[in-house]
Amino acid sequence: MRILIAEDDSILADGLSRSLRRSGYAVDVVGDGSAADLALASQTFDLLILDLGLPRLAGLEVLRRLRARQSQLPVLILTAADSVEQRVQGLDLGADDYMAKPFALSELQARARALTRRGAGGGSTLVRHGRLVFDQTGRVASVQDQPLDLSAREVSLLEILLARTGRMVSKTQLVDHLCEWGEEVTTNAIEVYVHRLRKKLEPSGVKIVTVRGLGYCLEREQSVAQSAR
Numbered sequence: 520m521r522i523l524i525a526e527d528d529s530i531l532a533d534g535l536s537r538s539l540r541r542s543g544y545a546v547d548v549v550g551d552g553s554a555a556d557l558a559l560a561s562q563t564f565d566l567l568i569l570d571l572g573l574p575r576l577a578g579l580e581v582l583r584r585l586r587a588r589q590s591q592l593p594v595l596i597l598t599a600a601d602s603v604e605q606r607v608q609g610l611d612l613g614a615d616d617y618m619a620k621p622f623a624l625s626e627l628q629a630r631a632r633a634l635t636r637r638g639a640g641g642g643s644t645l646v647r648h649g650r651l652v653f654d655q656t657g658r659v660a661s662v663q664d665q666p667l668d669l670s671a672r673e674v675s676l677l678e679i680l681l682a683r684t685g686r687m688v689s690k691t692q693l694v695d696h697l698c699e700w701g702e703e704v705t706t707n708a709i710e711v712y713v714h715r716l717r718k719k720l721e722p723s724g725v726k727i728v729t730v731r732g733l734g735y736c737l738e739r740e741q742s743v744a745q746s747a748r
Contacts, residue, residue, distance in 0.1 A: 521545040521563070522631065525555035525581065526570040526597065531620075535568070538624055539631065541692070542682070552576025559585050564592060565635050568627075569614075571598040571605065579612060586613040593634040597622070625675040629658055646681050648737070651723040653681055662723040673716045680727065680737040689734035 522539055526532040527550045536546040547564075549555045552573035559567065559581070567585070571578035582594060596609045599620045606617050616630050646653040653660045658674050660667045669677065679688060690706045713735055717727045728736045 521547070522566045522568060522635075523555065523558055523562075523564045524548045524568045525550075525552065525573060525578065526568070527551060527573055528570070535624070535627070538628065542628060544631075550574075552578060552581045555581050556584055559590070559592070560588065566631060567592055567594045568631070569594055569596050571596060571609070579609060582609065582612045582614060595627075595630060595634055623671075625671070625678075629678075648681060648684065649724050651720065651725045653677065667719050669716070669719060672712050673719065676712050676716055677720075680735065684737045685739040687730060687734050687736050692734070 522544050524532055524536055524539075524546060526535070526548070529550065532548050532550070536548050539546050547558065547562075549558055550573075553575040555567075555569070555573065556576055558564075569578050569581060573581065578596070578598075582596075585592065585594070593616075594614045595616045595618065596614045597618055597620060598605060598609075609617060615634055618627060618630065650662050651660060652662070658678070660669055660674065660677055676693065679693060690709050693709050694704050694706060713727060713729070720727065726738045728738060730736065
């Protein structure tokens with residue numbers, strides 16, 4: 520999946536692009552509307568994350584030109600001005616989703632996943648791991664149809680580990696993924712989140728393995744199935 524970020528705030532664009540790349544996306548970044556329009560007209564993307572307040576060419580004009588070319592590319596609009604009028608105008612011009620700044624990075628990633636799945640023609644939003652089922656769109660985890668009572672941090676942590684089942688995830692990587700704009704998460708806090716999530720996952724048989732000095736790893740599904748026997 521390839522994403523184009525059109526955002527003139529270099530700090531925001533850099534943080535967002537690094538996070539999406541760690542999630543497995545190929546990401547291109549442009550800082551003005553003219554560059555965005557040129558990139559969209561000459562290259563293929565799976566999602567456009569579009570800031571409305573772009574220099575040289577306004578974000579809404581970039582969107583208008585994109586739809587005038589009959590492009591069905593999913594578009595997620597970002598803006599610091601969360602006015603109803605702007606939201607309606609953007610959606611009327613063909614945007615698929617809308618987020619006001621500041622936003623939670625984990626929520627933006629979830630919306631990006633939903634939009635890229637939709638653009639690819641759908642597909643299941645459910646991730647199954649043993650008896651555990653995770654709905655990526657609703658961001659709800661359940662065991663045998665019984666929802667688990669997880670905090671927002673615990674849900675984000677589970678989402679990261681599920682995406683890397685059987686692979687080690689360091690505390691530093693978890694800090695980077697769990698940190699929202701303007702917030703800081705310490706490695707000590709990560710240990711607390713992992714401990715709480717581990718306890719809540721016990722009914723499913725899913726185990727979070729700790730490798731001292733390296734990080735955490737969600738057991739592969741085969742191991743989960745064997746432990747459930």
